[in-house]
Amino acid sequence: MRALGGGSGGDTDGGSDGGVGPRALLSVGGLWDAKAALDEALSLPLRHPAVFAAAPLRLRTGVLLYGPPGCGKTMLARAAVAAAGIRMISVKGPELLNKYIGQSEAGVRAVFRRAAAAAPCALFFDEFDAIAPRRGNDSTGVTDRVVNQFLTELDGVEGLAGVTVLAATSRPDLIDPALLRPGRLDRLLLCPFPDQRERQEILSALARDLAGSAGGEDDGIGSKESRGFVGESAASIATVAEAEARLGLDEVARRTSGFSGADLRALMSDASLSAIHREIANGESEGGNESEIGGRVGVPTVMPGDVATAMSEARASVSAAERARLDKVCPKPSTINPQPGTVNPKY
Numbered sequence: 001m002r003a004l005g006g007g008s009g010g011d012t013d014g015g016s017d018g019g020v021g022p023r024a025l026l027s028v029g030g031l032w033d034a035k036a037a038l039d040e041a042l043s044l045p046l047r048h049p050a051v052f053a054a055a056p057l058r059l060r061t062g063v064l065l066y067g068p069p070g071c072g073k074t075m076l077a078r079a080a081v082a083a084a085g086i087r088m089i090s091v092k093g094p095e096l097l098n099k100y101i102g103q104s105e106a107g108v109r110a111v112f113r114r115a116a117a118a119a120p121c122a123l124f125f126d127e128f129d130a131i132a133p134r135r136g137n138d139s140t141g142v143t144d145r146v147v148n149q150f151l152t153e154l155d156g157v158e159g160l161a162g163v164t165v166l167a168a169t170s171r172p173d174l175i176d177p178a179l180l181r182p183g184r185l186d187r188l189l190l191c192p193f194p195d196q197r198e199r200q201e202i203l204s205a206l207a208r209d210l211a212g213s214a215g216g217e218d219d220g221i222g223s224k225e226s227r228g229f230v231g232e233s234a235a236s237i238a239t240v241a242e243a244e245a246r247l248g249l250d251e252v253a254r255r256t257s258g259f260s261g262a263d264l265r266a267l268m269s270d271a272s273l274s275a276i277h278r279e280i281a282n283g284e285s286e287g288g289n290e291s292e293i294g295g296r297v298g299v300p301t302v303m304p305g306d307v308a309t310a311m312s313e314a315r316a317s318v319s320a321a322e323r324a325r326l327d328k329v330c331p332k333p334s335t336i337n338p339q340p341g342t343v344n345p346k347y
């Protein structure tokens with residue numbers, strides 16, 4: 001089974017892919033609390049810029065999304081920013097270190113400058129643990145300097161107006177605690193493994209969005225016109241509901257305990273692919289390519305059998321033991337959040 005956990009290697013500017021406007025969030029299944037909190041963190045300053053401009057520094061809030069790999073952190077960040085209708089400057093942690101060898105702090109500074117110039121925008125640090133590990137453990141001092149630069153930028157008086165800072169990690173335990181103090185990345189949003197209801201919603205979202213793309217590299221945000229899962233070109237609520245019932249997606253949700261969103265996506269891609277193979281085989285046996293009519297490539301409708309085949313081969317990418325370990329690494333926010341009042345002991 002394919003591993004789809006890491007997300008595709010994106011550019012520094014990741015904001016342009018996917019749908020824009022409130023629809024963007026429809027692609028994200030479950031994660032209701034995180035969605036609402038992120039939406040608020042992004043839209044409130046946009047709706048009330050004057051209030052936020054006049055507010056004391058401590059009111060400012062950065063967001064850290066954390067949770068096991070493949071559970072939608074990157075996807076949610078991108079979708080929420082797209083839904084807010086602002087630009088996103090997106091930087092992957094390891095990229096920042098590699099790109100600016102020997103001058104990583106300068107890299108951090110440059111990225112914040114760019115964000116300030118692009119305001120209102122969101123500045124997103126994906127795989128944040130790579131650039132923000134606890135200080136004092138790095139013999140070269142490189143990441144220590146990077147973390148210090150981060151703190152300087154996050155506390156900067158000017159420059160951050162209209163910039164919402166977001167970060168994502170599957171290892172919140174590795175991150176320097178000073179970065180999580182009030183006024184910095186102080187809103188911690190957990191993106192856990194989905195439960196049955198959440199899996200159901202993810203499967204619905206995938207049925208709507210993934211249809212026909214046959215496991216392409218896009219991150220599922222956006223509204224592609226396709227009929228692979230719904231059987232019609234317009235994915236109306238009624239046809240999606242019909243497709244869910246026809247394909248038994250509630251049964252799939254029930255039988256996929258321990259699957260991440262990425263695992264569910266792989267499963268649905270496999271079902272889609274199986275439909276495509278069937279279509280090609282049919283076309284060949286009929287001696288022509290039936291699916292290409294007027295230059296438009298038709299997407300074969302996924303049948304219950306395709307889903308059943310995919311189900312029989314699907315497995316959760318994270319073992320139960322590993323899941324238990326991840327649950328410990330990614331506990332509920334209250335247990336990570338630094339105690340209020342302990343401001344800056346380390347900085």
Ligand SMILES: Nc1ncnc2c1ncn2[C@@H]1O[C@H](COP(=O)(O)OP(=O)(O)O)[C@@H](O)[C@H]1O
Nearest residue numbers: 007028029069070071072073074075220261262
């Ligand atoms: N909650 C979700 N709703 C819909 N799709 C999801 C969800 N979580 C994960 N996925 C699918 O899995 C892919 C990988 O998720 P990603 O956001 O990269 O996970 P993370 O950043 O947490 O490792 C997404 O592009 C999407 O296709």
Ligand SMILES: [Mg+2]
Nearest residue numbers: 006007073074
């Ligand atoms: Mg990610």
